[in-house]
Every structure is written in structure tokens, then in C-alpha cells.
Amino acid sequence: MKILIVDDEPLARQRLQDLLQEVGDVEVCAEASNGREALEACESLQPDVVLMDIRMPVMDGLEAARHLSQCEQPPAVIFVTAYDEHALAAFEAHAAGYLVKPIRASRLQEALQHLPRLNRAQLDSVGQQASAATERSHLCVRQGGRLQLVPVQEILYFLAEQKYVTACLRQGEVLLEDSLKALEQEFESSFVRIHRNALIARSQLAGLDKRKDEQVVVLLRDTERQLDVSRRHVPGLRSLLRRGQQG
Numbered sequence: 001m002k003i004l005i006v007d008d009e010p011l012a013r014q015r016l017q018d019l020l021q022e023v024g025d026v027e028v029c030a031e032a033s034n035g036r037e038a039l040e041a042c043e044s045l046q047p048d049v050v051l052m053d054i055r056m057p058v059m060d061g062l063e064a065a066r067h068l069s070q071c072e073q074p075p076a077v078i079f080v081t082a083y084d085e086h087a088l089a090a091f092e093a094h095a096a097g098y099l100v101k102p103i104r105a106s107r108l109q110e111a112l113q114h115l116p117r118l119n120r121a122q123l124d125s126v127g128q129q130a131s132a133a134t135e136r137s138h139l140c141v142r143q144g145g146r147l148q149l150v151p152v153q154e155i156l157y158f159l160a161e162q163k164y165v166t167a168c169l170r171q172g173e174v175l176l177e178d179s180l181k182a183l184e185q186e187f188e189s190s191f192v193r194i195h196r197n198a199l200i201a202r203s204q205l206a207g208l209d210k211r212k213d214e215q216v217v218v219l220l221r222d223t224e225r226q227l228d229v230s231r232r233h234v235p236g237l238r239s240l241l242r243r244g245q246q247g
Helices: 010-023 035-045 061-068 085-093 105-113 120-130 180-186 231-243
Strands: 002-006 027-032 049-053 076-081 097-100 138-143 146-151 155-161 164-169 173-176 191-195 198-201 205-210 216-220
Touching: 002 010, 002 035, 010 027, 010 105, 027 035, 035 049, 035 061, 035 146, 049 061, 061 076, 061 138, 097 105, 138 173, 155 180, 180 191, 180 198, 191 231, 205 231, 216 231
Parallel strands: 002 027, 002 049, 049 076, 076 097
Antiparallel strands: 138 146, 155 164, 155 198, 164 173, 191 198, 205 216
């Protein structure tokens, strides 16, 4: 059994290494200090199990697990946590594996014998119940058979066309599986709807203009492209501009 250890604290990673030696019949294939490193390691090493801390910099464990669930053959994820009782109840309700720090060898062995395999919807639900901060810091897309992480802060706007949603960046664009409605709900603090088919980053809102045909368009800071604004969204955008709450 190949195991990946993910924790931002070196001593915690070493503690898990020592406990796994007691358990036996396992191989620690790598260590990672945050969720992003974990995704990169999983892509290349394909571990059977990921022992993952939750509170980490760059990308936390809940977000990394949601991304891992999109892999063709996702590993089992066991959360290593010091979470409160409410969060632990969320894990138990969805049969999510978890270990509470400090960890005992007997509890670790038991968790490895009953490996949880949650789908993306279950992980989303766990994340929403167990964490107050549900916004992802990255979006995960598959390109050329590999997972690619896109920092949300680099996205200028989301555009829905036909069956697809495109995330437009300062350089290039990527196709997403998420619906525009789901993106609006998750990122309501950092994106605002301007049209039935478009969301823009609040930090990109530079102004409004009107074309010769009287169509209102939005002006963005980091692109010359002008996007149409639905009439019903104009007052809200003007209010944001007046209050200086673009960011």
C-alpha cells in the first residue's frame, strides 16, 4: 500500500512516518507540505492512500481532496485533523475517514483497513459543513490527460457559452466543468454577475460604458475586451463603482 503524507509541520509528518513503521506492510512514497504539493505528488506517484492534514497554507486539505476526487483513479483520503466536534460530525455523517491528533498506531491501522472513497459531491458536502471557508483558492481542470490548477485570483471573468463555462485569464483561458450558477454561489465575495452568461472578478471592475447601439458594457482593468451587461445588473454595478467596493 503506497501512502502519501501531507502536513505543513515536519514533526507531524515524522510522527506519521514512525506510526506507519509500527503498522507495517505500507510504503510511504512521498511527503508534501500543502495541498498543491499533494496534487502534484498524486499525479506522478499515484498513491493508494493520502493522509492529509486540513489546515495548511497555499491549499488546505479539504480543497485538495475535492480536486483529487476528479482523478480517474482517485486515492483514498484520510483527513488528519484537530477539528472541533461539529466538523467531526460532518466527517462521520459522510463516512469520511479521519484521524484526530494526537494519533495512535491502533487508530491509524484501523483507518487504513477501512479506506473511505468519497465522490466529489460527498467531499463538497463535507467541506461545506466542516469548514467556514468554502471558497477554493484554485480551480482544477484536466488538459491533455493531466490535472492543471488555476489560481482563482488570476481569473478575470467566467463566460458561459453553449454547454461550457470558460475561465478567462490574463494569459489564455480554460474550460471548466462547473456551472456558472455554482461558481457564482461559491465565489460571490470575489465575483459579480453582469449578464446571464458572465461573471467578472470584482477586482477587475473599472467602469461602465455604452456602445452606439445603447448596449451597456463593462470595462475591465486587465483586458481590452468589453462584456455586455444586462439591464437589470447595471444598477448593482454602478453601486459597486460608487462605493469603491470592486475589490
